[in-house]
Amino acid sequence: MIKLFRFLKPYRFTIAGILILILLQSLSELYLPTLMADIVDKGVVQNDIGYIWQIGGWMLLVAAAGVCVSVAASYWSAKVSSGFGKLLRSKVFSHVERFSLQEFDKFGSASLITRTTNDITQVQQVTMMMLRMVVMALMMCIGGIIMAVSKDAELSLVIVAVMPVLALAIYVIMSRSIPLFKAMQVKIDKLNLVLREGLAGIRVIRAFNRIEYEKKRFERANGDLTETAVRVNQIMATMMPVMMLVLNFSSIAIVWFGGLRIDSGHMQVGDLMAFIQYAMQIMFSLLMMSMMFVMIPRASASAVRIHDVLETAPVIEDAPQTEEANGVRGLIEFENVTFRYPGAEQPAVSDISFRVKPGEVTAIIGGTGSGKSTLLHLIPRFYDVDAGQIRIDGVDVRQLSQQDLRSKIGFVPQKAVLFTGTVADNIRFGKDDATDEEVRHAADVAQATEFITRMGEGFDSDISQGGTNVSGGQKQRLSIARALVRKPEIYLFDDSFSALDLKTDAKLRAALRSETRESAMLIVAQRVSTVMDADRIIVLEDGAIAGIGRHQELLETCSVYQEIVSSQLTEEEIA
Incomplete structure (x- = not known):
């Protein structure tokens, strides 16, 4: 004492x-x-x-x-x-x-x-x-x-x-x-x-x-x-x-x-x-x-x-000095990345390498426990890699300050989290000084405006603790609006469309395409319909890459992807 x-x-x-x-x-x-x-x-x-x-x-x-x-x-x-x-x-x-x-x-x-x-x-x-x-x-x-x-x-x-x-x-x-x-x-x-x-x-x-x-x-x-x-x-x-x-x-x-x-x-x-x-x-x-x-x-x-x-000193600390980033904004590079959770016997992901360029949509799909969410959590340094490198704009994320790194990222977690306050307050959580117009635009793109206007006081309606007075899909759309309002270089969506119906999912992805054309987008999803239009699909199995390519390419070359598709789509839909 x-x-x-x-x-x-x-x-x-x-x-x-x-x-x-x-x-x-x-x-x-x-x-x-x-x-x-x-x-x-x-x-x-x-x-x-x-x-x-x-x-x-x-x-x-x-x-x-x-x-x-x-x-x-x-x-x-x-x-x-x-x-x-x-x-x-x-x-x-x-x-x-x-x-x-x-x-x-x-x-x-x-x-x-x-x-x-x-x-x-x-x-x-x-x-x-x-x-x-x-x-x-x-x-x-x-x-x-x-x-x-x-x-x-x-x-x-x-x-x-x-x-x-x-x-x-x-x-x-x-x-x-x-x-x-x-x-x-x-x-x-x-x-x-x-x-x-x-x-x-x-x-x-x-x-x-x-x-x-x-x-x-x-x-x-x-x-x-x-x-x-x-x-x-x-x-x-x-x-x-x-x-x-x-x-x-x-x-x-x-x-x-x-x-x-x-x-x-x-x-x-x-x-x-x-x-x-x-x-x-x-x-x-x-x-x-x-x-x-x-x-x-x-x-x-x-x-x-x-x-x-x-x-207790945090395991993840800012480096004494940071390197200067190159001219590219929003470029993500994984190079031979391996990560093991503390106390785990096997790595969660092993020898992962890929690139995500600005303006591209890269989707990650795989079975439960294949390491999809783990890859996303490594980018904002929720954990640090055990081997290999993750680079943002050509700079190792460990050489960037955590504040600078995370200011480049709009992250939508797998479990949507809302805070007590108004709808507008929750969207502005992504950008404190966002104008009313920016808040409304983010809600429009996230397909959230319709249900917000039906709430008692619109954007001034109160959100209860944990967002218990809105549905799961509404939570996800507000979380997406929160990421959109900050206009980051990189968007990370961790299975963030799972609670949306197929119609809303399609409309949201179409709106995101035009909104994020200058940013890199990395999507983790379980549904094939969510990822099939992506510029690149990464298929994971047991923490390793089983295949990379577009939808049609993977249907011909990746057996793991074929199994996932056949379990979700009919033969007519696949054709």
Whole structure:
């Protein structure tokens, strides 16, 4: 957790001010018992009413000053801890945004959400408590010991005898609770994962009547977390009774031996009263610190998880220097490309070589798992190749900055993703400064204008989270419009026409031809009707190229393509 405190650097002067305020508060509280002892020994015993009023008034001023500095310290502590949490969340989020898909696969989205929310909240709360409780408890404990010794050094031996007992109790409780706190964070991850899957997949769950199964799955994860939380809280619940028991026995011992000291004339009544208060301050300081030990183990586990994210360097980084591109815009070249997913036994694609020129439409077709989508994901560097090269405009994509590379690309993913906002907002996701005319033109080409105008407020109609208020085909057309509005050099369509009927598919491809005549277009598709008019068709089988050519050429030369065509088209359509 100490490693995360480097993010408190912007607040170092504020923290110094907080420490000064807490010091003043501690001094005021340590001074009050001495004033009370003076009232008893010099005012009450000697029946000096004026002295009682004088010292009593001074006590009120000291108490009022202590309240003021306490409020100020609490305010600034809360402000610093909140700012620290905000800064930490921003750092984690911006760092995660740089992750490649490999890092996302490693951590999992559910865990990353938990680390950015729950874990940072734990650290933020402990930071505030450390600024207030730990620092004050430490000052009060040290100050209380000094003041108690100044009142009566021999009676202070009672406190010395109590300290090891408290330390042993705290150690036993913490040694049992820390592993459980660490386990709790992992189980929160699991619960978050089950909950997200259950909510995101609610349609599939209902369609297959798996509601009861998902309920039991959630109950298992929830019950596992609850069981661990109950166990750790049972352990922590013993702390307060143990502390209070030690505190009460300490008070009895102080009064007992203090009475003997008064009887022997070595101590006055007021000093004993002050000594009891200092002893209580010391004990309560230790109690406050022990309560912090309840929070610190869990926060430490959270801090380790946050630190793991921040210390994970993305596998895909920008090169120190980028080369200058040649005059060709939109040229894609694959040269002996091989790629294997992390942990996979076999490469997803092997020794792939082809070119896509500007103004050409290249289609990729093949069976499930043949590597079609993988090829597309390698172009914008969602993953990096293991061998070979992918060049854009003559430059290896690894020599281009990720921002420059992706600014050349209009990507339509296999699973259409929409964001909360309006229809226009979702289309402008491809180009922030797109005019209304550009947005409408992109929608026209994507064959989306018709259904948009039927929506309540047209382009200003709201899209719900995940686009649940539009159909699958409508999502795909909006995703295509989002790519079109940025007018990129390269279009990548990852099976982006699968939810469209054949008529809309044909109209869309015809519109795309005229719209993208100066750009390279790479289409992954399952339907032969979608790819048969392409300038070049690449047939993949088991991650390797089984054939390249036009539709008629492949019908004559590629057995894999012949099988795909015969499974989708009748003999009359093939002829």
